[in-house]
Amino acid sequence: MRATETAVKLLVNPIDCAAHGACAELLPEAIALDEWGYPVIDPGPLRPSLERPARKAVSACPTLALRLIRSS
Amino acid sequence: MTTVTEDSRDAATGLPRLLPPPASAAGETRPPDLDAHAARHGRLEYRGRPGTLIGDIEAAGLTGRGGAAFPVHRKLQAVLDAAAGRRRTPVVIANGAESEPASDKDATLLWLSPHLVLDGLQLAAEAVGADTAILATHVSRTRDVGSRLREALAARRAAGIDRVPVQLAQAPARFLSGQETALVSHLSGGPAIPAFIPPRITERGLNGAPTLVQNVESLAHLALIARRGPRWFRSVGTDAEPGSMLATVRRSDGQPKITEVPLGIPLRDLAGDLRPDSAVLVGGYHGTWLDGRQALALTLDNASLAQAGARVGAGVVITLPRDRCGLVETASVVRYLALESAGQCGPCLNGLPRIAAALAEIAGGRARPQAVTDVTRWSGLVTGRGACHHPDGTVRFVRSALQTFAAEIDLHQRGRCSAADTRLFLPVPRVAARTEQDWT
Numbered sequence: 059m060r061a062t063e064t065a066v067k068l069l070v071n072p073i074d075c076a077a078h079g080a081c082a083e084l085l086p087e088a089i090a091l092d093e094w095g096y097p098v099i100d101p102g103p104l105r106p107s108l109e110r111p112a113r114k115a116v117s118a119c120p121t122l123a124l125r126l127i128r129s130s
Numbered sequence: 131m132t133t134v135t136e137d138s139r140d141a142a143t144g145l146p147r148l149l150p151p152p153a154s155a156a157g158e159t160r161p162p163d164l165d166a167h168a169a170r171h172g173r174l175e176y177r178g179r180p181g182t183l184i185g186d187i188e189a190a191g192l193t194g195r196g197g198a199a200f201p202v203h204r205k206l207q208a209v210l211d212a213a214a215g216r217r218r219t220p221v222v223i224a225n226g227a228e229s230e231p232a233s234d235k236d237a238t239l240l241w242l243s244p245h246l247v248l249d250g251l252q253l254a255a256e257a258v259g260a261d262t263a264i265l266a267t268h269v270s271r272t273r274d275v276g277s278r279l280r281e282a283l284a285a286r287r288a289a290g291i292d293r294v295p296v297q298l299a300q301a302p303a304r305f306l307s308g309q310e311t312a313l314v315s316h317l318s319g320g321p322a323i324p325a326f327i328p329p330r331i332t333e334r335g336l337n338g339a340p341t342l343v344q345n346v347e348s349l350a351h352l353a354l355i356a357r358r359g360p361r362w363f364r365s366v367g368t369d370a371e372p373g374s375m376l377a378t379v380r381r382s383d384g385q386p387k388i389t390e391v392p393l394g395i396p397l398r399d400l401a402g403d404l405r406p407d408s409a410v411l412v413g414g415y416h417g418t419w420l421d422g423r424q425a426l427a428l429t430l431d432n433a434s435l436a437q438a439g440a441r442v443g444a445g446v447v448i449t450l451p452r453d454r455c456g457l458v459e460t461a462s463v464v465r466y467l468a469l470e471s472a473g474q475c476g477p478c479l480n481g482l483p484r485i486a487a488a489l490a491e492i493a494g495g496r497a498r499p500q501a502v503t504d505v506t507r508w509s510g511l512v513t514g515r516g517a518c519h520h521p522d523g524t525v526r527f528v529r530s531a532l533q534t535f536a537a538e539i540d541l542h543q544r545g546r547c548s549a550a551d552t553r554l555f556l557p558v559p560r561v562a563a564r565t566e567q568d569w570t
Contacts, residue, residue: 071326072475073517092511096476 065103067129068112072096074123081124084115103129143366145374146390148350149242164285167245172357174249174291180259181210187257187352189360191372196225196308196345197416197444199371199432202352205342208332209258212340216333220340222255222294223317224265224349226275227301227308230414231466231557232446235376236346238388240267240275243350244282248296250349253356255294258342263294265346266313269303276300303559305415305470309518310343312472323472324518345444347376367393371431377445382452393442394431401425401449409450409534411556413443415463416523419456419534439530448556455549457538459556460531461486461493466558467524478521481512485528495542502532502539 068088070081077095087108088100104112109126116124146152150162150170177183188203213220224247228236240247247265255263267275279298286292299317301307307322314335316322335341344352351373355363364372371393379387381402391400397412397420398404408422412430418440420428428434432442450456468482488505491497509528512521532539541548 071517072477072515073326075476077476092477094476094480096480096515098511098515 065129066109066112066126067103068099068115069125069127070097070099071123071125074121075119076121076123078120080118080120081115084118085111088112089115097124143374143392145366145392147354147374148239148246148347148376149388149390162242162244162282164245164282164289164291167243171246171249171354174252174353175356176253176256176293177356180257183253183257183352183356184210186355186360190351190355190363191360192348192351192355192363193371194345195347195351195375195444197230197414199442202344202348205332205344206254206257208330209260209340209342212333213259216340218339219262220258220260220342221262221264221336222251222258222260223313223336223341223343224251224254224263224346225308225310225313225343226265226267226346227313228268228444229301229303229305229308230416230444230446231305231559232380232386232411232414232448233378233444234272234386235378235388235445237268237270237273237275239347239350239376241273241278244279245286246350246353247346248279248282248286248292249356250344250346250351250353251296252292252294253353254342254344254349258340260342261294262336262339263296264299264317264336265296266299266301266317268301268308305467306472306518306520309520311518313343314341323474324516324520326517368429368431368433370433375430375442375445377430377447380446380448382449391430394429394434396429397425397447400430400447404449408452409456411446411448411450412440414446415467415527415556416519417441417443417446417530418526419460419530421534439526451551451555453550454553454555455493455538455547456531456535457489457493457542458547458549458552459554460528460535461489462554462558463556464489464524464528467520467527471520472518475516475521477512477515481508481521482524484508485512485524489528489531492539492542495547496545497543499543505532 081097082089082091090098092098116126184203184206192202193199209220226236251263302322306312309324311325312322314331331341367373374390374392376390379400401410404422406423410420410425424438465486468486471478471482473479485508488501491501509525513525
């Protein structure tokens with residue numbers, strides 16, 4: 059399996075994000091909160107084992123600011 | 131009032147190319163007429179169909195002169211491709227919304243050579259197959275650029291030159307209103323604030339159409355490349371960064387001077403009396419402070435400036451007078467930049483005012499010991515986390531100030547300041563956005 063083909067990463071739309079913090083609660087392995095409550099996302103591709111919780115975090119965002127994108 | 135450089139037309143470089151030669155620039159009040167323009171540059175020749183100019187622009191190596199230095203041919207091609215792929219007629223926008231308070235080169239170009247910009251706009255419209263062209267300007271601080279452009283457009287209409295009608299538009303007097311996505315939003319009837327990319331505006335811009343936004347100076351260069359060819363364009367500048375550019379230079383007297391220089395000109399030729407302990411700001415308020423020692427070794431092109439973490443930007447070069455305090459200047463500019471945040475993205479909205487307040491504390495003297503570490507931490511926190519580059523650009527400016535004025539920071543911590551003159555040197559608009567109406 060070539061990682062580049064399947065790699066996904068998290069992308070936050072900083073305009074839509076309203077610092078609810080649900081993403082960091084559901085996916086602390088890849089998302090931390092800054093001192094104002096906004097998500098800081100680990101750079102680089104997401105570990106495959108984290109894809110399922112990442113999808114949960116995406117759908118839990120109240121402002122739909124979090125996206126999972128294929129990174130090529 | 132801006133003055134155009136008195137440096138005579140250089141026999142070796144043939145500069146200035148874009149601005150009138152100094153003799154006629156002296157009589158600046160006389161409107162530049164279409165006949166004089168055609169006599170100097172030759173008539174505007176269309177290429178006959180979309181796409182054909184793009185190869186010449188690529189061979190010339192023209193990059194965007196609005197600050198980002200993105201290759202112009204790549205944008206042209208992207209818009210042409212998007213238009214073909216989506217079967218949608220594209221739009222071309224000439225960006226003269228020069229909102230950087232320290233820069234005056236676009237307004238000067240529009241004032242002195244409006245027909246060159248308008249030629250470039252027509253050729254760019256033809257190159258991508260656009261049927262709509264808009265020229266957006268900023269509220270001018272000193273000149274009525276709008277009425278000069280209306281006169282120029284009337285003359286072109288009478289002469290039957292333009293194939294695509296040109297609409298004039300004005301961007302609000304905000305720092306971010308010239309940013310591409312902000313400009314497109316404004317022209318679409320929305321607020322003049324940046325949008326989150328993707329989609330790219332070359333794909334979906336004004337009212338959803340593929341949109342080409344080019345700085346007005348880039349268009350003027352394009353109009354000359356179309357006439358004289360890529361080899362002529364490359365006869366000045368460096369191999370990697372060819373051509374000439376307009377620079378706004380401020381020396382100790384504070385008056386901006388617009389000068390056209392080859393890319394790669396030594397900074398010492400622009401900055402005036404440079405000593406190792408001088409401070410030079412390159413690239414404007416999203417730019418970088420350099421100390422004199424660095425500036426003496428660098429040239430005005432991105433390859434050289436990158437060694438010091440700096441960039442050409444929109445060509446602002448400011449020498450701080452020796453009797454002013456770099457920390458006070460930096461605090462004043464960063465306060466302005468913080469107020470000019472569109473306030474859309476949390477890190478920028480929260481971080482920039484805190485950085486500004488801590489810098490004001492440092493500039494004021496005897497700051498809390500952690501003020502500098504606070505600024506450094508917040509700078510790291512906001513970087514790369516905005517929809518636009520406002521936080522990144524602001525932080526570049528702040529970090530370079532902490533470095534360049536490190537000795538001055540120590541002095542301020544002891545309650546002293548090296549400045550003899552307490553007046554602010556860097557221009558900062560007094561007004562800041564307070565209500566939503568200010569953005570529209």
